[in-house]
Amino acid sequence: MVSSTAPAFVRMAAHPLRWRLLTELAASDYRVRELVDRLGHPQNLISYHLRLLRGAGLVTAHRSSFDARDSYYHLDLERCAQALTAAGAALHPALRLDPAPPSATTADPPVRPRVLFACTGNSARSPVAEALLRHRTSGHVEAASAGSHPKPHLHPNAVRVLREHYGIDIAGQRPRHLDTVAHHRFDHLISLCDKVREVRPEFGDQPRPIHWSIPDPAASNDNDQASYPAFRHMAADIDTRIRYLLPVLSHVTNTEVQP
Missing domain, CATH: 3.40.50.2300 (Response regulator)
Incomplete structure (x- = not known):
């Protein structure tokens, strides 16, 4: 019997603010106050949703080595890849695909970064x-x-x-x-x-x-x-x-x- 409940990752990422947090943290590690500035929401709301993402195992945090009063938040991209794969399999067996590991191409790009x-x-x-x-x-x-x-x-x-x-x-x-x-x-x-x-x-x-x-x-x-x-x-x-x-x-x- 197919479950009527959406996978945990889908439920977690479907919230607009949490999706924006995931998007920001996919690019760089940030402190709470920086996420507040970037997203334009109150700190207590940002902290609340970060706590939910941490509880889901998608985001980690550790104390800053520059100022121990601060913490940097980091998105676990491998955990996200696994969760997305599991969500696809829950939708249809044909989507039960292993995430392709990121790798370099062998051809020279038009412009070398x-x-x-x-x-x-x-x-x-x-x-x-x-x-x-x-x-x-x-x-x-x-x-x-x-x-x-x-x-x-x-x-x-x-x-x-x-x-x-x-x-x-x-x-x-x-x-x-x-x-x-x-x-x-x-x-x-x-x-x-x-x-x-x-x-x-x-x-x-x-x-x-x-x-x-x-x-x-x-x-x-x-x-x-x-x-x-x-x-x-x-x-x-x-x-x-x-x-x-x-x-x-x-x-x-x-x-x-x-x-």
């Missing part, structure tokens, strides 16, 4: 993101990274996690300052830590700002061996976000070159 990843030290999160984006696109996207206060060297666990889990070697790379790329043109500026988001440089061509609120894996433990699991988790999180970024890069590029 340029993406800059920024964090504070440019020693872990941003160089890992740069390397993974370049790896996932086979060089068809121009990726760079820099930091507001670059460290002298890459963190050894960042080098290790890329080598052991992705077959990527960045041992010869050195952190660099955001000032060194300030005059370059980028299509997307992606900040990966909450601190650098507050001080990211201005670019003349106004790249699309995106924020991925990812905790510093080195802050979990001063011992490299003990902190390595945090680096694995960080790299996996970034890799998932990058896989879902690829269709966005492709879509924007193809749209911009249309006559």
